[in-house]
Amino acid sequence: MSSTSEIIVEDSPGKRVLLMGNEAIARGAIEAGVRVAASYPGTPASEILETLAAAAPKLGFYAEWSVNEKVAFEVAAGAAITGVRSITSMKNAGLNWVMDMFMTLVYGGVRGGFLIAVADDPDAHYSSNEQDTRFAAHYAEIPCLEPSDAQEAKDMARYAFELSEQIELPVFLRSVTRISHASGDVELGKIEKRDRKPVFDKHWKMPWRWDVYGPPSAVEKHRWLHGQMPKIKKIVEGLPWNRLDLHEGQSVGVIASGIGASYALDAIKLLGLEGRVAFLKIGTPTPLPEKLVEKLLKSVTNVLVVEEGEPLVELLVKALAKDANPAVKIMGRFTGDMPPVGEINIDIVAKAISKLTGKELPSDPQLEKVREEVKKLVVPRSSTLCAGCPHLGTYWALKRALSKFGGKVPIVNGDIGCYEQGGYGIAGKEYKPSFSTESVHYKIEAPYETLDTNYIMGGGIGLMQGEFRAGYGDGPLVAVAGDSTFFHACMPAVANAVVNKAKGVFLVLDNSWTAMTGHQPDPVTGVTAMGEKTKTLCIEDVARALGVEFIRVSDSFDVRATQEAIEEALKSDKFAIVVSRRVCTLQAMRLKQYTRKKMFLEKDTCTGCRLCVSLGCPAITFNTEENKAGIDPIICVGCGICAQVCPVGAIKVGE
Amino acid sequence: MTELNLIIAGVGGQGSILASHMVAMAAIREGLRARVGETFGAAMRGGAVASHVRIGKGVNAPLIPRGGADIVLAMEPLEGLRNVVSFLRKGGLLLTNTHEWLPVDVNIGRANYPSLQSIKEAVEQLGGRMIAIDGTSLAQQAGDVRTLNVVMLGALAATGKLPISTETLKQIIMENVPRKTVEMNMRAFELGFNSLK
Numbered sequence: 013m014s015s016t017s018e019i020i021v022e023d024s025p026g027k028r029v030l031l032m033g034n035e036a037i038a039r040g041a042i043e044a045g046v047r048v049a050a051s052y053p054g055t056p057a058s059e060i061l062e063t064l065a066a067a068a069p070k071l072g073f074y075a076e077w078s079v080n081e082k083v084a085f086e087v088a089a090g091a092a093i094t095g096v097r098s099i100t101s102m103k104n105a106g107l108n109w110v111m112d113m114f115m116t117l118v119y120g121g122v123r124g125g126f127l128i129a130v131a132d133d134p135d136a137h138y139s140s141n142e143q144d145t146r147f148a149a150h151y152a153e154i155p156c157l158e159p160s161d162a163q164e165a166k167d168m169a170r171y172a173f174e175l176s177e178q179i180e181l182p183v184f185l186r187s188v189t190r191i192s193h194a195s196g197d198v199e200l201g202k203i204e205k206r207d208r209k210p211v212f213d214k215h216w217k218m219p220w221r222w223d224v225y226g227p228p229s230a231v232e233k234h235r236w237l238h239g240q241m242p243k244i245k246k247i248v249e250g251l252p253w254n255r256l257d258l259h260e261g262q263s264v265g266v267i268a269s270g271i272g273a274s275y276a277l278d279a280i281k282l283l284g285l286e287g288r289v290a291f292l293k294i295g296t297p298t299p300l301p302e303k304l305v306e307k308l309l310k311s312v313t314n315v316l317v318v319e320e321g322e323p324l325v326e327l328l329v330k331a332l333a334k335d336a337n338p339a340v341k342i343m344g345r346f347t348g349d350m351p352p353v354g355e356i357n358i359d360i361v362a363k364a365i366s367k368l369t370g371k372e373l374p375s376d377p378q379l380e381k382v383r384e385e386v387k388k389l390v391v392p393r394s395s396t397l398c399a400g401c402p403h404l405g406t407y408w409a410l411k412r413a414l415s416k417f418g419g420k421v422p423i424v425n426g427d428i429g430c431y432e433q434g435g436y437g438i439a440g441k442e443y444k445p446s447f448s449t450e451s452v453h454y455k456i457e458a459p460y461e462t463l464d465t466n467y468i469m470g471g472g473i474g475l476m477q478g479e480f481r482a483g484y485g486d487g488p489l490v491a492v493a494g495d496s497t498f499f500h501a502c503m504p505a506v507a508n509a510v511v512n513k514a515k516g517v518f519l520v521l522d523n524s525w526t527a528m529t530g531h532q533p534d535p536v537t538g539v540t541a542m543g544e545k546t547k548t549l550c551i552e553d554v555a556r557a558l559g560v561e562f563i564r565v566s567d568s569f570d571v572r573a574t575q576e577a578i579e580e581a582l583k584s585d586k587f588a589i590v591v592s593r594r595v596c597t598l599q600a601m602r603l604k605q606y607t608r609k610k611m612f613l614e615k616d617t618c619t620g621c622r623l624c625v626s627l628g629c630p631a632i633t634f635n636t637e638e639n640k641a642g643i644d645p646i647i648c649v650g651c652g653i654c655a656q657v658c659p660v661g662a663i664k665v666g667e
Numbered sequence: 668m669t670e671l672n673l674i675i676a677g678v679g680g681q682g683s684i685l686a687s688h689m690v691a692m693a694a695i696r697e698g699l700r701a702r703v704g705e706t707f708g709a710a711m712r713g714g715a716v717a718s719h720v721r722i723g724k725g726v727n728a729p730l731i732p733r734g735g736a737d738i739v740l741a742m743e744p745l746e747g748l749r750n751v752v753s754f755l756r757k758g759g760l761l762l763t764n765t766h767e768w769l770p771v772d773v774n775i776g777r778a779n780y781p782s783l784q785s786i787k788e789a790v791e792q793l794g795g796r797m798i799a800i801d802g803t804s805l806a807q808q809a810g811d812v813r814t815l816n817v818v819m820l821g822a823l824a825a826t827g828k829l830p831i832s833t834e835t836l837k838q839i840i841m842e843n844v845p846r847k848t849v850e851m852n853m854r855a856f857e858l859g860f861n862s863l864k
């Protein structure tokens with residue numbers, strides 16, 4: 013067996029293996045002799061630290077899942093200040109949490125190589141937004157590397173540490189879903205020794221290097237940062253990932269950054285235009301290899317910029333064109349020649365190049381018509397919670413508890429985790445905009461219609477307090493959050509609710525793991541990233557310490573008890589916390605802490621009321637002809653929640 | 668065949684991502700270039716999952732263009748159709764498991780699941796061909812429904828359309844499934860392979 017986790021730590025330069033982009037980034041850091049790695053999970057970035065954490069004990073370095081991205085960033089930055097190599101990785105949204113430290117750390121920079129690897133998510137497959145974090149690197153005045161495939165992801169990650177030490181600044185690596193969660197063949201390099209001793213010198217090359225408040229001043233440190241840019245620009249000009257391919261007689265040029273270069277190359281091939289358009293491949297969207305860009309701008313009349321995210325390269329190229337060749341036409345997402353939002357792909361890029369060159373795309377309009385026709389057969393598959401998910405029990409209990417408030421209009425503030433699906437709606441159902449001037453009550457048909465607001469981690473508990481302060485009185489106020497989210501982002505808001513005397517119910521869905529991102533441990537799990545046993549923090553203890561007076565704890569699989577706890581909390585005149593607790597069933601099964609049982613549905617007893625269907629469990633089916641519910645024996649794990657929901661006792665738990 | 672565009676589709680938890688990685692690893696072992704573009708998010712089960720595998724010298728991007736798939740291998744019929752509609756090329760093949768995994772949208776009465784016959788007709792209208800096998804039963808026969816992905820890989824190998832040898836693919840499977848399940852998975856592979864005979 014030579015699984016990826018074994019290959020990752022193998023010192024076998026030249027070997028070609030299949031690596032996922034995130035594994036490739038981790039391997040790059042391993043080859044560079046990284047000493048400290050810290051991250052907080054987030055799709056599509058999680059596998060970077062997962063890979064590093066699996067390798068760390070074998071190679072003798074340190075990796076942790078931090079409580080949130082800000083702490084992770086600081087752990088890695090602190091290590092780099094002592095001169096060792098470190099990496100922090102996160103998803104797009106994670107960077108928002110680190111901005112304060114990020115924007116300030118660069119004033120003194122680092123001593124050991126420091127790589128900030130961020131995975132963006134164009135098309136928001138797994139994210140709340142489509143933000144393009146390359147702008148943050150531009151803003152912070154540090155170089156951004158952007159790989160076009162897994163090989164470059166590894167090579168760039170490895171090189172980032174060397175560059176970082178050369179310019180004494182952190183280096184940014186921007187990945188996207190189609191790099192991080194795509195795989196490709198990668199040729200491995202040599203693994204460097206990690207025998208550097210951590211050192212500390214308060215005035216290293218600059219007085220008060222690590223203290224922005226120390227003399228001379230923050231402004232002088234900003235001046236130093238700014239002064240690094242000419243050196244960086246000179247370096248990026250010669251990097252192998254910035255490449256200009258120019259031939260006589262080409263009037264159209266394509267500038268493609270990161271994954272955009274892969275799409276553009278395939279699109280050019282699809283159009284049969286190989287060698288007929290000038291091609292500038294960009295590996296550093298900021299700062300750009302300006303000389304290469306100028307050279308291209310001077311030799312063509314039209315340029316298409318292909319990049320994933322917002323038009324960063326496009327705008328920077330436009331700025332350069334003003335002096336280099338004002339007559340050249342520059343097109344891209346800014347000019348509307350590429351779609352302004354969403355993910356790009358080979359088809360989109362091919363269409364744009366086709367328009368620009370007049371070279372027609374191979375097409376079959378008749379077949380396209382058939383495609384549109386047969387598409388009608390395809391029905392949606394709404395995302396659901398898993399069979400046996402404890403959140404199903406909690407959401408059922410919440411729905412029942414809220415139903416006690418009759419026609420009132422509760423506001424259930426959502427948060428981020430598996431339970432965010434409580435606001436995904438049902439894909440097969442049409443939702444119409446409403447223009448009412450009064451509060452409107454909507455029936456909850458499935459748990460996927462429970463949540464009313466949802467934005468970012470920790471957001472719900474804060475929003476709830478604002479709704480309370482506004483004087484909202486048309487229904488109860490609730491906020492939900494998971495255990496990982498509680499420690500990441502909710503504790504300040506709980507303290508705020510207590511000292512400012514807010515009211516409302518905070519429902520914590522504690523399943524012991526950061527489930528949604530692939531089951532990483534969090535402060536209640538009792539295990540570290542490197543697999544060591546550790547202390548388990550208890551949410552109700554923390555809440556008590558923060559001054560919360562009304563606290564109830566229930567078992568998510570005990571639907572009645574959970575419902576009663578929520579009802580009591582809703583009636584309380586204090587800020588109330590209900591912890592609904594049960595280990596994530598998927599993880600419990602994996603760890604052999606869960607015994608599967610069989611559920612039986614007695615057809616004769618079933619009245620076809622569909623109450624069990626509205627539980628939202630994917631194992632419960634319904635046969636319209638028979639007007640009877642059913643249980644899919646392959647999907648069902650026997651958690652027993654549906655048996656508690658059935659009003660006529662038609663569902664029974666077996667052995 | 669020098670280039671192959673393959674989509675492996677299914678429902679989260681059916682092992683389509685691992686199956687796609689195994690095909691790509693086999694290609695790399697035989698000296699080919701490979702790309703896999705996968706769509707999976709949460710650890711949750713039950714969502715639609717598709718993995719694009721591109722094998723060949725000239726491949727760069729990890730996603731197959733519209734109408735560019737030679738084969739759609741489906742662990743679940745509806746997921747097969749979903750990908751066929753946008754990606755299967757004229758003359759392409761849908762190789763699907765017949766066992767349905769009903770979406771909640773169907774269960775709550777908001778949508779109708781298409782019949783296997785209508786899926787077959789749709790594929791044919793698009794100039795493609797469909798082969799359907801009861802992979803789920805074969806996996807159960809092998810010893811565990813979780814071997815469904817390997818059953819389907821066995822069937823895929825039997826089509827003769829992979830630019831890699833069946834031996835290499837089997838070797839890769841043995842290296843990448845849990846040690847204790849190697850024998851069961853080999854049984855699953857053979858059952859899938861022979862089902863096309």
Ligand SMILES: Cc1ncc(C[n+]2csc(CCOP(=O)(O)OP(=O)(O)O)c2C)c(N)n1
Pocket residue numbers: 052053054055103105106109140428429430431469493494495496497498521523525526527528529
């Ligand atoms: C700032 C930020 N970091 C990371 C993520 C990725 N993410 C999505 S859900 C989640 C936490 C899920 O854990 P938990 O709250 O325990 O809920 P569960 O999924 O276990 O139900 C994380 C970290 C994010 N959305 N935003």
